[in-house]
Amino acid sequence: xxxxxxxxxxxxxxxxxxxxxxxxxxxxxxxxxxxxxxxxxxxxxxxxxxxxxxxxxxxxxxxxxxxxxxxxxxxxxxxxxxxxxxxxxxxxxxxxxxxxxxxxxxxxxxxxxxxxxxxxxxxxxxxxxxxxxxxxxxxxxxxxxxxxxxxxxxxxxxxxxxxxxxxxxxxxxxxxxxxxxxxxxxxxxxxxxxxxxxxxxxxxxxxxxxxxxxxxxxxxxxxxxxxxxxxxxxxxxxxxxxxxxxxxxxxxxxxxxxxxxxxxxxxxxxxxxxxxxxxxxxxxxxxxxxxxxxxxxxxxxxxxxxxxxxxxxxxxxxxxxxxxxxxxxxxxxxxxxxxxxxxxxxxxxxxxxxxxxxxxxxxxxxxxxxxxxxxxxxxxxxxxxxxxxxxxxxxxxxxxxxxxxxxxxxxxxxxxxxxxxxxxxxxxxxxxxxxxxxxxxxxxxxxxxxxxxxxxxxxxxxxxxxxxxxxxxxxxxxxxxxxxxxxxxxxxxxxxxxxxxxxxxxxxxxxxxxxxxxxxxxxxxxxxxxxxxxxxxxxxxxxxxxxxxxxxxxxxxxxxxxxxxxxxxxxxxxxxxxxxxxxxxxxxxxxxxxxxxxxxxxxxxxxxxxxxxxxxxxxxxxxxxxxxxxxx
Amino acid sequence: xxxxxxxxxxxxxxxxxxxxxxxxxxxxxxxxxxxxxxxxxxxxxxxxxxxxxxxxxxxxxxxxxxxxxxxxxxxxxxxxxxxxxxxxxxxxxxxxxxxxxxxxxxxxxxxxxxxxxxxxxxxxxxxxxxxxxxxxxxxxxxxxxxxxxxxxxxxxxxxxxxxxxxxxxxxxxxxxxxxxxxxxxxxxxxxxxxxxxxxxxxxxxxxxxxxxxxxxxxxxxxxxxxxxxxxxxxxxxxxxxxxxxxxxxxxxxxxxxxxxxxxxxxxxxxxxxxxxxxxxxxxxxxxxxxxxxxxxxxxxxxxxxxxxxxxxxxxxxxxxxxxxxxxxxxxxx
Numbered sequence: 001x002x003x004x005x006x007x008x009x010x011x012x013x014x015x016x017x018x019x020x021x022x023x024x025x026x027x028x029x030x031x032x033x034x035x036x037x038x039x040x041x042x043x044x045x046x047x048x049x050x051x052x053x054x055x056x057x058x059x060x061x062x063x064x065x066x067x068x069x070x071x072x073x074x075x076x077x078x079x080x081x082x083x084x085x086x087x088x089x090x091x092x093x094x095x096x097x098x099x100x101x102x103x104x105x106x107x108x109x110x111x112x113x114x115x116x117x118x119x120x121x122x123x124x125x126x127x128x129x130x131x132x133x134x135x136x137x138x139x140x141x142x143x144x145x146x147x148x149x150x151x152x153x154x155x156x157x158x159x160x161x162x163x164x165x166x167x168x169x170x171x172x173x174x175x176x177x178x179x180x181x182x183x184x185x186x187x188x189x190x191x192x193x194x195x196x197x198x199x200x201x202x203x204x205x206x207x208x209x210x211x212x213x214x215x216x217x218x219x220x221x222x223x224x225x226x227x228x229x230x231x232x233x234x235x236x237x238x239x240x241x242x243x244x245x246x247x248x249x250x251x252x253x254x255x256x257x258x259x260x261x262x263x264x265x266x267x268x269x270x271x272x273x274x275x276x277x278x279x280x281x282x283x284x285x286x287x288x289x290x291x292x293x294x295x296x297x298x299x300x301x302x303x304x305x306x307x308x309x310x311x312x313x314x315x316x317x318x319x320x321x322x323x324x325x326x327x328x329x330x331x332x333x334x335x336x337x338x339x340x341x342x343x344x345x346x347x348x349x350x351x352x353x354x355x356x357x358x359x360x361x362x363x364x365x366x367x368x369x370x371x372x373x374x375x376x377x378x379x380x381x382x383x384x385x386x387x388x389x390x391x392x393x394x395x396x397x398x399x400x401x402x403x404x405x406x407x408x409x410x411x412x413x414x415x416x417x418x419x420x421x422x423x424x425x426x427x428x429x430x431x432x433x434x435x436x437x438x439x440x441x442x443x444x445x446x447x448x449x450x451x452x453x454x455x456x457x458x459x460x461x462x463x464x465x466x467x468x469x470x471x472x473x474x475x476x477x478x479x480x481x482x483x484x485x486x487x488x489x490x491x492x493x494x495x496x497x498x499x500x501x502x503x504x505x506x507x508x509x510x511x512x513x514x515x516x517x518x519x520x521x522x523x524x525x526x527x528x529x530x531x532x533x534x535x536x537x538x539x540x541x542x543x544x545x546x547x548x549x550x551x552x553x554x555x556x557x558x559x560x561x562x563x564x565x566x567x568x569x570x571x572x573x574x575x576x577x578x579x580x581x582x583x584x585x586x587x588x589x590x591x592x593x594x595x596x597x598x599x600x601x602x603x604x605x606x607x608x609x610x611x612x613x614x615x616x617x618x619x620x621x622x623x624x625x626x627x628x629x630x631x632x
Numbered sequence: 633x634x635x636x637x638x639x640x641x642x643x644x645x646x647x648x649x650x651x652x653x654x655x656x657x658x659x660x661x662x663x664x665x666x667x668x669x670x671x672x673x674x675x676x677x678x679x680x681x682x683x684x685x686x687x688x689x690x691x692x693x694x695x696x697x698x699x700x701x702x703x704x705x706x707x708x709x710x711x712x713x714x715x716x717x718x719x720x721x722x723x724x725x726x727x728x729x730x731x732x733x734x735x736x737x738x739x740x741x742x743x744x745x746x747x748x749x750x751x752x753x754x755x756x757x758x759x760x761x762x763x764x765x766x767x768x769x770x771x772x773x774x775x776x777x778x779x780x781x782x783x784x785x786x787x788x789x790x791x792x793x794x795x796x797x798x799x800x801x802x803x804x805x806x807x808x809x810x811x812x813x814x815x816x817x818x819x820x821x822x823x824x825x826x827x828x829x830x831x832x833x834x835x836x837x838x839x840x841x842x843x844x845x846x847x848x849x850x851x852x853x854x855x856x857x858x859x860x861x862x863x864x865x866x867x868x869x870x871x872x873x874x875x876x877x878x879x880x881x882x883x884x885x886x887x888x889x890x891x892x893x894x895x896x897x898x899x900x901x902x903x904x905x906x907x908x909x910x911x912x913x914x915x916x917x918x919x920x921x922x923x924x925x926x927x928x929x930x931x932x933x934x935x936x937x938x939x940x941x942x943x944x945x946x947x948x949x950x951x952x953x954x955x956x957x958x959x960x961x962x963x964x965x
Contacts, residue, residue, distance in 0.1 A: 048958070051958040052958040241953075241957060242957070242958045243956040243957055243958065244956055244958050249956075253949065253952060256945060256948060256952075257945065259945065261735075262731070262734060281948060283936040283938065284936075284938065284944070284947075284948045285938060285940050285941075285944045285945050285948050286935075286936055286938035286939055286940040287940065288734060288936075290730075290734065290934060292727060293756050293757065293759075293760035294756055296724060297724070297726075297727035297756070297757055297760070298727075300721070300724040300727040300728045300731070301727040301728070301730050301731040301734075303720075303728060304700070304718070304728035304729060304732040304733075304735070305731035305732065305735035306735075307718060307728070307731070307732065308698070308731065308732040308735040308736040308739065309735060309736065310735040310736075312731065312735070326721055327721065329721075330720055330721050417958050420957065421949070421953070423945065423949050425946075428942055428945065456716075458696075458698050458716040458736065458739055459695055459696060459736070459738065459739065460695060461693075461695045462695070463695065464694050464695055464715055464716050465716070465717070466699075466710040466713075466716070466717030466718070467717065467718050467720075468711070469719065470719070477666075477711075478711065
């Protein structure tokens with residue numbers, strides 16, 4: 001750290017000897033701007049610098065629904081939330097402690113959504129005070145004054161003016177100035193920040209990197225000279241190598257690491273960035289990304305590749321998943337290994353493309369007509385996104401099943417450091433079997449206990465058969481007789497049971513008995529565990545359990561649930577409010593996982609859920625837990 | 633033979649390998665499986681016979697050949713062929729076949745689909761398959777009616793077709809799949825065959841098999857069950873069939889010429905002329921309408937000249953992890 005600031009008294013400062021240093025263990029920082037002003041890049045870079053300084057981080061993208069929403073609009077906030085701390089960070093946290101805003105309107109949007117901690121520090125671009133449009137000036141001063149009156153620490157900063165000493169168009173550059181200020185405020189090493197700028201712009205020209213470095217340095221110097229405060233947040237530099245990526249990048253890296261060579265996809269938010277990144281790197285291992293003409297084609301293309309011996313993946317989100325359902329049923333019926341990634345978004349229909357929701361659990365487990373058993377894995381962290389795909393490919397090929405990796409918009413764009421994976425050749429599939437098929441062996445010689453059958457791959461002499469989506473007998477012959485049909489359905493179902501026997505019972509976080517067990521799945525893990533931890537700190541006996549395999553469910557869950565007085569799921573999907581006038585026990589719709597647990601284990605599992613479109617916050621879960629504890 | 637060598641059966645000498653190749657040639661019986669359950673007189677039988685003959689003549693190995701189909705009468709064909717087969721879902725034969733093709737350049741890929749399967753429910757895939765131009769033979773068994781679901785009008789049913797969904801006659805003019813196909817960028821091979829002229833049907837599927845790209849073959853065929861008299865005008869009057877011939881396409885045998893006197897010399901490299909010929913229904917053009925072997929194949933464009941291996945995966949992951957590294961190694965990133 002090279003921060004030995006001797007700041008002159010500037011805006012908001014009362015010190016003359018140096019910045020007022022406040023010791024903190026964690027902070028939530030937001031950088032927000034109009035779309036296209038680079039706040040996201042600033043936030044991502046800030047998160048990376050924090051991580052490289054040895055801090056725990058979790059970043060959340062703040063994305064407007066449109067590519068170019070009108071400038072200076074309340075709904076148009078684009079940027080990043082970075083939660084950073086001395087220890088490990090597992091979620092985006094509650095309200096923001098410090099905000100950098102490029103205009104007062106996007107700031108207002110965040111205030112109205114209760115994303116800011118009352119009284120928090122706001123670094124606000126003040127160019128609007130002198131705007132030629134009196135309406136803008138009025139709006140700015142009005143908002144500014146209102147925020148000050150409400151108790152926020154608003155610091156006006158001439159970012160535009162300062163940047164224009166370096167670049168002509170400050171719209172493209174203000175973000176790096178802001179990054180410099182943040183680096184100074186959190187006392188990050190300037191060299192490390194310079195290094196990150198070079199990395200962020202590695203695909204751009206040398207000249208552009210230089211200009212951005214100068215902007216970074218200017219912001220850093222300005223903050224040191226004019227801001228009278230800084231934060232001292234201890235870091236824990238581990239000897240262990242770590243990487244920082246978002247969930248979609250982790251998924252794509254998982255595809256490479258799983259040994260899959262073919263991805264068929266169709267563009268859809270918020271899944272596409274996984275395919276973008278895969279397209280960038282896949283060719284280096286001979287991998288191919290096929291952008292199909294539609295979701296159905298992407299699914300059936302992957303099925304064709306898998307059938308021919310190369311287990312393939314198709315990556316999509318809710319609406320695309322719905323379209324793939326018939327193809328998924330075909331893969332189930334034909335017992336073709338297939339990996340489907342569903343990065344959930346708000347639904348139904350087009351829903352909320354950029355928003356967070358966990359609404360697809362039921363359709364993923366039960367979707368496709370008829371009885372179509374498939375495996376569903378829900379990653380619960382960025383690291384999990386990586387390993388889930390590797391596990392999915394292996395399970396798909398071991399059991400000749402469809403395996404769905406059920407991520408969501410929260411994991412898709414969130415970044416979190418995790419231990420650098422050590423490549424294991426066992427992650428890859430063995431070479432395609434082209435050996436002679438023993439005479440008399442049938443393509444669906446289902447094992448009576450496990451339902452498993454050896455799959456024949458085109459090219460294998462003696463194995464010629466015609467795969468069909470029709471009901472079939474062990475010889476793959478079309479069979480309409482009741483016995484063959486029952487035998488096939490039973491075999492496909494047994495495979496799920498065979499897999500279930502190999503699953504490990506998840507660990508309870510907290511005591512293994514108590515007042516309340518909170519169960520979650522997918523991206524909510526960090527928030528749930530943090531909330532339960534806070535409640536435990538207040539002396540309540542609350543534990544949590546998180547499911548990674550949502551179909552089949554691992555064994556041992558009933559015994560765990562029975563040791564708690566109350567059980568409740570926390571989910572990002574719909575459940576009826578029991579206090580609503582029309583809702584009673586005979587018609588209440590529970591959240592998806594709660595419904596599954598209730599029906600399977602005959603235990604009175606309650607659910608708390610929200611569909612707010614943002615990652616569920618630990619503070620919100622904490623309140624839900626406290627409410628549940630109060631219930632009689 | 634090369635394929636067999638790849639499987640570890642190294643031949644002792646060239647002569648021996650040739651002999652072995654001859655020995656291992658699979659006869660037509662070797663490609664036959666179940667007895668077809670198509671109606672008597674159904675055009676699908678003619679297509680099956682032509683294909684089994686083609687596989688024998690070309691010396692294809694059954695295990696190296698895949699027939700992909702969708703849903704419909706024609707899509708039952710893989711069940712009657714002793715090769716690998718994929719009888720999938722309605723309309724999606726083409727994307728499945730593309731997946732097979734991309735995963736396995738060593739396999740021979742054939743697609744059998746129908747007028748409903750290809751031109752209606754699978755229309756999007758048809759257009760894009762033409763555009764991708766991946767190497768495969770695509771045969772559309774076009775009987776101009778939905779047969780398996782018991783007589784509904786298809787996109788190629790002529791106007792006024794009385795069917796169970798058009799009891800007062802269909803109102804729409806029939807789609808012309810040849811002109812549609814010839815309108816798609818990257819089209820590289822288009823032919824039209826008729827089930828009742830087996831000699832030309834065979835010549836066309838053979839030319840299609842040797843085409844380096846997607847060969848689109850529309851086969852006009854009879855449905856004796858639901859449309860028994862539809863094609864009578866052409867069957868009863870060979871003069872209403874126009875056989876296409878060219879030195880760069882098919883030649884017409886003298887015996888065939890005696891029956892079919894209406895012939896047309898057509899250069900298959902001329903797409904404008906091909907579109908003109910394609911737009912005719914009466915006379916019905918039979919032969920190769922268009923052929924351009926120079927159109928790039930998407931299955932080759934997608935394929936990078938990199939061998940997938942544990943080592944290449946390790947190298948790539950290492951490079952990417954370096955890029956995203958924090959902590960101990962971060963400074964060197």
